[in-house]
Amino acid sequence: MVENTSLPSIWSSARRPRPGSEQPTSNEGQTPDSPSVGDQRSKFQHDYDRLLFSTPVRRLADKTQVWPMDENDSVRTRLTHSHEVANLARSIGVRVYLNSPEEFEHSGIGNDALLNVIQPILLATGLGHDLGNPPFGHQGEAAISRWFENRQNWIFSKTNEGGTQLEQSQAVPEQLRLEFTRFDGNPQALRLLTRLQTHVDRVGLDLTAATLAAGLKYPNSFANVDKKNPIRKKGGYFSSEMDVVNWVREKTGLKEGQRHPLTWIMEACDDIAYSVLDVDDVLKKQVMSPDDVLVVLQRSLENDSTVSRLLLRFEDVEKKPFRADAQRDIKIQYLRAFFIEALVTHASEQFIRNLGPIFDFNHQKPLMDSSELCEALKTIAKNYAFKNPQVLKAEALGAAALDGLMSAFWSAISDRSDLDDIESRKRTARSSYIYSLISPNYVYQACVPNESCSEANGIRYRELRLLTDMISGMTDTYAMRLWKEIQAIPDVSSP
Known part of the structure; x- marks a missing residue:
């Protein structure tokens, strides 16, 4: 195993520095849920265990794989799909390592790598690869993207539809708008793992650099998308996580556009x-x-x-x-x-x-x-599955619900007394109620400045990131139920 985390290695077991410190806490990587003395698990095995017991993984049980909200218990959800991907990845990892152990050893790991490094990283990335997917799978991604596309003439640059122009420092820069109009679950998964999960030091699930690198399916920003290149055809991370990506690359030695071997x-x-x-x-x-x-x-x-x-x-x-x-x-x-x-x-x-x-x-x-x-x-x-009428009907209902929820939560976030303070008093009781449903941890992340990317510090970028955090974190059933509840609450501000 790799223990020296000071040198770049694609197998780096380093964990992110704590706020105000260049190094993790004493006993590197220790947190309140760290194992007791005598625990023989590697840090990568810790990564898998942290994912397995996390709330976002459990939520996958109520997120669509193909058949939305299906009553047949034998049909897969995102959770069963993710467990199967993890298991398949472990199997392939065993085959390729045993066939060519010397290639892996040349890359910087020892003869205990299969058990302590390769298998747990593959299990972790397989289990976590779909965590950022919104309700209703890829149709959910399309619904979120479409909501922004339909409002792109004002949502990024004006106070509201027909409103005044935002100051340049408040608006979303042109180069960041694709993060919303081409919303994707992969960068949302990285954000969820590294930002949105509650942690005493605000580092999410506190996964190792190697595990985070292996989970980065598209190792490039939205600005560097290349439709002709299969590994760069989508944006792999949001600007809000630029500091995390920079840290991962510092520890692993990987550069923009370079995939970790296990990602394949x-x-x-x-x-x-x-x-x-x-x-x-x-x-x-x-x-x-x-x-x-x-x-x-x-x-x-x-x-x-x-x-x-x-x-x-x-x-x-x-x-x-x-x-x-x-x-x-x-x-x-x-x-x-x-x-x-x-x-x-x-x-x-x-x-x-x-x-x-x-x-x-x-x-x-x-x-x-x-x-x-x-x-x-x-x-x-x-x-025979994606074009099945039952699937198409459920997706259409889900897309309509997400569109309505996006509008309702945007109104709740933006309808406030102080434009510069996301948490300031809401103007209507309806907005106050809907805003109260947003996770406090999501709100905190929207309110703290991001020192690594000044472009992502504008108030509108952070508002929209809060909106997508809330929507993508919902399960299918919760989204449908909540949309029905919100529809029943009159909007007294409407004409």
């Missing part, structure tokens, strides 16, 4: 889960049968060995004296197991084949981009 594995496992396990949910919902899936795959894939092997297994199942429903369940299990094995093998082989460029930070192509099976399964999920 986490991304591949997310792709595997989206392909295989979203199709598994389609089968659980009985939208398709296992035989239907194989028919579709036979048409799109020629002479695929996994499909051929599954056909033989299906024939064996049909020869057994099982009832039709039991045969269906057994076939679903075979589909899931065979597809996961095939895709995990593909991801492992791609990682091993590209070890040099990956550890030199020159690799650009996602591991699963060359898998025809993965692409074919994603197409099935797209056509």
